[in-house]
Amino acid sequence: MTNASLTPLGQPKLAQPLQIGTVQVQSRVLQSPLSGVTDLVFRRLVRRYAPQSMMYTEMVQASSLQHLREVPQIMDVDPEEHPISIQLFDSRPDFLGEAAQIAVDQGSDTIDINMGCPVNKITRKGGGSSLLRQPEVAEALVRAVVQVAGVPVTVKTRLGWSDGEITILEFARRMQDAGAAMLTLHGRTRQQGYTGEAQWQWIRRVKEVLEIPVIANGDIVSVESALRCLDETGADGVMCSRGTLGYPFLVGEIDHFLKTGERLPPASPVQRLDCAKEHLRALGAYKGDRGIYQSRKHLSWYCKGFPGANQLRDQLSRIESVEDGCEILDRAIAQFESNPAKR
Ligand SMILES: Cc1cc2nc3c(=O)[nH]c(=O)nc-3n(C[C@H](O)[C@H](O)[C@H](O)COP(=O)(O)O)c2cc1C
Numbered sequence: 001m002t003n004a005s006l007t008p009l010g011q012p013k014l015a016q017p018l019q020i021g022t023v024q025v026q027s028r029v030l031q032s033p034l035s036g037v038t039d040l041v042f043r044r045l046v047r048r049y050a051p052q053s054m055m056y057t058e059m060v061q062a063s064s065l066q067h068l069r070e071v072p073q074i075m076d077v078d079p080e081e082h083p084i085s086i087q088l089f090d091s092r093p094d095f096l097g098e099a100a101q102i103a104v105d106q107g108s109d110t111i112d113i114n115m116g117c118p119v120n121k122i123t124r125k126g127g128g129s130s131l132l133r134q135p136e137v138a139e140a141l142v143r144a145v146v147q148v149a150g151v152p153v154t155v156k157t158r159l160g161w162s163d164g165e166i167t168i169l170e171f172a173r174r175m176q177d178a179g180a181a182m183l184t185l186h187g188r189t190r191q192q193g194y195t196g197e198a199q200w201q202w203i204r205r206v207k208e209v210l211e212i213p214v215i216a217n218g219d220i221v222s223v224e225s226a227l228r229c230l231d232e233t234g235a236d237g238v239m240c241s242r243g244t245l246g247y248p249f250l251v252g253e254i255d256h257f258l259k260t261g262e263r264l265p266p267a268s269p270v271q272r273l274d275c276a277k278e279h280l281r282a283l284g285a286y287k288g289d290r291g292i293y294q295s296r297k298h299l300s301w302y303c304k305g306f307p308g309a310n311q312l313r314d315q316l317s318r319i320e321s322v323e324d325g326c327e328i329l330d331r332a333i334a335q336f337e338s339n340p341a342k343r
Helices: 040-049 093-106 128-133 135-149 168-178 200-209 223-233 250-260 269-287 289-302 309-316 322-337
Strands: 018-020 023-025 029-031 084-089 110-115 153-157 160-162 182-186 214-217 237-240
Touching: 029 250, 040 250, 040 269, 084 093, 093 110, 093 135, 110 128, 110 135, 128 135, 128 153, 128 160, 135 153, 135 168, 153 168, 168 182, 168 200, 182 200, 200 214, 200 223, 214 223, 223 237, 223 250, 237 250, 269 289, 269 322, 289 309, 289 322, 309 322
Parallel strands: 029 237, 084 110, 110 153, 153 182, 182 214, 214 237
Antiparallel strands: 018 023
16 A cells, blocks of 8 residues: 555545434544543543544443442543443343443443453353354343433444354344444454454455444554555444553544544653653542552553663552652653653
């Protein structure tokens, strides 16, 4: 593919809103649900650069809400935070329906059902990607949520259980028939987990048979990969995942390019470390000690691709307090600032 063809200008659809049932979203670049990552704090950072993008909470187990008196923190949504979707998983339609009502009360603009998680703990109980092997249950889940939610219901799934069992064409049709308003397709099988390449060619095939919007997911890590994926799949949008770990600028960079044809400069090391500091402070304030512990992995993700990143990552992976982390980050930032060539 030539560089000239890597522009969105020949594809006017990409600069237009994304229609998810009754909900219109002014961006075709979405931030994926990431368990342990896409809490309120992370989403605020992503949204600063991508204010119009649809974002997802971490997945929430519907049955876990059954005996709770209060809505758990994982379902927190900022009052001004739109568009937002709370992602649910379970294998029981009744639990999922009840959880969807709570999610809508929280402000969720759509309800997303997770049918892709490959983790044994989830699939053993009939949730996540195991639904690919039980399409009739998956259908019942969608129907149950559509009936009660009053907002569009979407599905996020994979290609199938394994390379020998790619069932997505039939499965996707069934989800559409059950009332799903959009399908996000991670181009890997359950067996692949998070390894190997996403098989975008299957996303194209699904796009060709569905009427509802299809969002492509898997290996979208840059403007280039997003454009290549949109070109190869004909998808209605792209969803970024691991590419946003330690880089909450990604969704905004791709969104900006699709809308303007103009490339934003990548965030510099100093911008990334400033962002890391803000992330740490906010997590500490929001979750206390648990937030500091969780921030260690985020901080290490921010440390890549610049001189001294390994050493910095090592130091940050052991912090015990917000102050510890900020001190280490301030020192690293000062070093960059005293050496403009590295900034
Ligand atoms: C740490 C981590 C947590 C994830 N949590 C969720 C989740 O809660 N819900 C979900 O649908 N997918 C989840 N995923 C899958 C991603 O949303 C995405 O589908 C997958 O990583 C493929 O995209 P990528 O190749 O760009 O990373 C998770 C992935 C990772 C790495």
